[in-house]
Amino acid sequence: MDVKSTYIHSKIEEEIYLEQPEGFVKKANSGQKLVCKLNKSIYGLKQAAKNWYEALTSLLLKKGFKRSCNDYCLFVRKKENGTFSYVLVWVDDIVVAGATEEAINEIKSMLNENFKMDDRGDLNWFLGMQILRSHDKITVDQTKYIETVLQEFNMSDCKAVATPGEVNLKLVKSNEGKKLVDPKLYRSLVGSLLFIGKQTRPDILNIVNQLSRFLDKPDESHWKAAKRVLRYLKGTTDLRLTFLKNSSSDIVGDSDADWSGDLNDRKSTTGYYFKFEGNGGAISWEVKKQATFALSTAEAEYQAMAAAAQEAIYLRALLKDFGFPMEKATDIGEDNQSCIKMCHNPVMHKRSKHIDTKLHFIRERVENKEIKIHYVPTEEMTADILTKSLPRVNVEKHRTVLLGN
Numbered sequence: 001m002d003v004k005s006t007y008i009h010s011k012i013e014e015e016i017y018l019e020q021p022e023g024f025v026k027k028a029n030s031g032q033k034l035v036c037k038l039n040k041s042i043y044g045l046k047q048a049a050k051n052w053y054e055a056l057t058s059l060l061l062k063k064g065f066k067r068s069c070n071d072y073c074l075f076v077r078k079k080e081n082g083t084f085s086y087v088l089v090w091v092d093d094i095v096v097a098g099a100t101e102e103a104i105n106e107i108k109s110m111l112n113e114n115f116k117m118d119d120r121g122d123l124n125w126f127l128g129m130q131i132l133r134s135h136d137k138i139t140v141d142q143t144k145y146i147e148t149v150l151q152e153f154n155m156s157d158c159k160a161v162a163t164p165g166e167v168n169l170k171l172v173k174s175n176e177g178k179k180l181v182d183p184k185l186y187r188s189l190v191g192s193l194l195f196i197g198k199q200t201r202p203d204i205l206n207i208v209n210q211l212s213r214f215l216d217k218p219d220e221s222h223w224k225a226a227k228r229v230l231r232y233l234k235g236t237t238d239l240r241l242t243f244l245k246n247s248s249s250d251i252v253g254d255s256d257a258d259w260s261g262d263l264n265d266r267k268s269t270t271g272y273y274f275k276f277e278g279n280g281g282a283i284s285w286e287v288k289k290q291a292t293f294a295l296s297t298a299e300a301e302y303q304a305m306a307a308a309a310q311e312a313i314y315l316r317a318l319l320k321d322f323g324f325p326m327e328k329a330t331d332i333g334e335d336n337q338s339c340i341k342m343c344h345n346p347v348m349h350k351r352s353k354h355i356d357t358k359l360h361f362i363r364e365r366v367e368n369k370e371i372k373i374h375y376v377p378t379e380e381m382t383a384d385i386l387t388k389s390l391p392r393v394n395v396e397k398h399r400t401v402l403l404g405n
Helices: 048-062 101-114 143-152 183-199 202-214 220-235 297-321 337-344 357-367 382-386 392-403
Strands: 017-019 035-037 074-078 084-090 093-098 129-133 137-141 241-244 251-258 269-276 282-289 330-334 371-375
Touching: 048 084, 048 101, 074 297, 084 101, 093 101, 143 183, 143 220, 183 202, 183 220, 202 220, 202 269, 202 282, 202 382, 202 392, 251 297, 251 382, 269 297, 269 382, 282 297, 282 382, 282 392, 297 330, 297 337, 297 357, 297 371, 330 337, 337 357, 337 371, 357 371, 382 392
Parallel strands: 251 330, 330 371
Antiparallel strands: 017 035, 074 084, 084 093, 129 137, 137 241, 251 269, 269 282
């Protein structure tokens, strides 16, 4: 559902005046120029979005919904018969979900009574993503958006490649490389690729993460690498995330790190993903350069595991809000034995005593049976695609797991 004239539905607490619009000027009897006093929020006010959110929240809370403590855009209502209804908000776009058509229609009617709404019917598009449903699965893709980006950068007829980046590609800052005439074009392309990688295509996120490190002074080597990602997308436009109907509500994932992989400052890269146990696609993933230096592979992997554990805890809490509390520990795969031992064994060693104590919260979560860490051979480590530029056979293998195709 889409809210019409969103911001004028909310009241304004502050006293705000504005000049009369051109062509509608009215003056006082004395000839003095008058101004308008705002009675409602309008587009352009700094607090307009906040006022609208508070108005919608107030209504939903009155109607028996509870706001998620883990995602303030999610509202959940549980009825006496045990069924759940959900309202998901993104500014003026609202998604309504429920156990029955009757429950959904009741929420829609409530929203229509209080705001001017445009009912778009079944959820087919949301934030640039196409959502297709069948009796046994849901798929999510950005095919249309990818085609638009290819056209925008004159790559619609380019020759496709099988991998998003050259094998073992490491981009570096170059003082000798030819600088781009229009670096804004590079930034625009990287922004578009980040949107695709963050939303539906984790298979490109490693190389795009590298590209995003050179937004200030990109050169021809960075532009060439960015266009290669477009060539990869050209050949894989129709790939999509797939979520199966009978997937478990338990989540599992992998964590990986590329130790000292950034040749510019020798910092490491974290990569992890989570999915529902079974054959469905990933529901969460991340690629990020680590903030501090790691002195060993084990330390880099430990930092990555800490980030993955934080995400696992968040996902567990979010699933509980949805009405699916997890009884089992969240299983996280790791291919470094030293890292696994550090996660399970609370002892100090010469090579690990310098590690920030905040990372050791992993041990507490393992002891509390919230997360469980197991060994995965490197060749089976799906998160490898999030931290390294791999050959075609590995890309296709890990991509299949990530997307659930």
